[in-house]
Amino acid sequence: MAKNYYDILGVSKAASADEIKRAYRKKAHEFHPDKGNGNAEKFKEVNEAYQVLSNQDKRQQYDTYGQTFEQAQRNGGYGPGEGNPFGGFDFGGFGGQGGFNVDFDLGDIFGDIFGGRQQRESRRNRGIDLEMGLTINFEEAVFGAAKTITLEKKDACKTCAGSGAEQGSKISTCPKCHGQGSIITMRRTIFGQVQSRTTCDRCEGTGKIPERPCHTCGGSGSLRQEKTIEVQIPAGIDNGQRVRVPGEGEAGYRGSSPGDLFLSIRVRPSKDFKRDGTTLLKELPISFTQAALGAKIIIKTLDGDIELKIPAGTQSGTVLKVRNHGVPYVNESGRRGDLLITARVVTPGKLSKTEKELLKQLADVRGESVEVDQGFWDSIKDSF
Ligand SMILES: [Zn+2]
Ligand SMILES: [Zn+2]
Structure with missing residues (x-):
């Protein structure tokens, strides 16, 4: 379950920066592990919430997408040498990672292990991860189900197939970074010359520039549009668990890899089970x-x-x-x-005359004392 940072700090979504700061101080004080009744887990949560909500950019991302880019990156995939080597079932991830716990991963396990995901791609270009709720029936959760989902998202432009280039126009190497995607700048500091590498702003790190931008998407390679996808929900999924659908988040910049879609599963209760x-x-x-x-x-x-x-x-x-x-x-x-x-x-509520008689006989045989109402005795007498 995604934590609600506003709830954790006990402030409203409209809280000012000052209110957030004050709430954080109060909560951090309350839960500090050094205190007698401190709570390390809550203290960590409070800090995590404050880290996001005190930063204007992160707060905005969180408000829009329910998570921040860092969280999306952290949880979006398991690349070589990082995170879960099996790429798939991350049942144990509670608490440690914050943000998203993925309970079922529909990703290509081998692709993820052996570098199917382009790790070196600039974070700016990779598409944003999306999250949406999906309600399924009790039996669908037990046996699994193919679900059709329609969502509105930034998806690859169909005119240019995500390249951002007008049809027939060449894609040339970015003149600013010469196709590197990044620029090395030298700065003079008190420690001497410092070299730093920044993403090229001309090509947004792709190293390529279309000669003429696509007329449909204006060159970004993506457009906000409705998309319908089919997702196989695995058998045994439970209420509150999350399924990662790789590549079904928003499109990346000019054909860079897309983000992932996270489905938060809600299971309708059953009347029988x-x-x-x-x-x-x-x-x-x-x-x-x-x-x-x-x-x-x-x-x-x-x-x-x-x-x-x-x-x-x-x-x-x-x-x-x-x-x-x-x-x-x-x-x-x-x-x-x-x-x-x-x-x-x-215990039977209404008994017929015969039933009462039989039960009375049973009680007599077992030597149990029972008190039968007067009407019953009358009927017994009548029958003799
Ligand atoms: Zn460039
Ligand atoms: Zn286009």
Whole structure:
């Protein structure tokens, strides 16, 4: 779950820089780990929130995209030598990274490991990561589903295919940086000459310039437009988890790599089942006689109807396990959790004359004292 930095500091979205500063000081003071009732985790959160909200640029990015570029970069992909070598399932990432935790990654694992992502590309040019909520049904979360999503985003211009060049116009090497994408500048400081490298402003670091800019996008290579994509939601995904769809964020500058799309999954509750991780839970009302004598009952599972054996002498609250009828493990194909059925013995409310008689007889045999209402005695007398 993305943390809400405004909530963490306890200020409104419209809070002034001063208000944010004051709120931060108060919270930092309150949670400082050196204090008796300090809280290191909260202290870290407060600092993280302040880092973003106290910086005008970062705050604006956060307001617009729900995260900052740094976070997007940090979480956008696992390149060679950085982050998770398996590129995929990052279940353990709570707390450490801040911002985005990705629970399921639809990326090409090998592409990411072996440098499929252009790591050296300037941050300015890579497209922005996007985040959107996606609500799915309970069963779709359990079994996975193909979902069609329509979103409006900056996507590659169709006229120039993202190059930014007018059709038929040549793309030439940037005259300012000679195709390097960056410029080396020398500065004189008290330590002597200092050399620094900055992104070329003429070509935005791409090293290339179209002779004539595309008339549709004005040369940027991208346009705000609606796009429909199909995403395979993995089986076993849970409420609040996040799926990364690589390359479906905003288009990069003039054909630079696009950002990623992060889907925040919301799962609609089921009226028949509850879920605890990979375990499905269900309550089963059974009668007193079924509980006492045992029974075979047809029950509804997500895999269809099955026959459940209720052993004789089942107590109310007894949990019966149906193996492999729970939720699939999201990253282990074929492995599934169990379905746990809690038997609830229902005491009958309305009894017929015969039922009352039989139960009275049962109580007599068992030597149990029961108090039956007067009307019942009258009917018994009548029957003699
Ligand atoms: Zn240039
Ligand atoms: Zn264009």
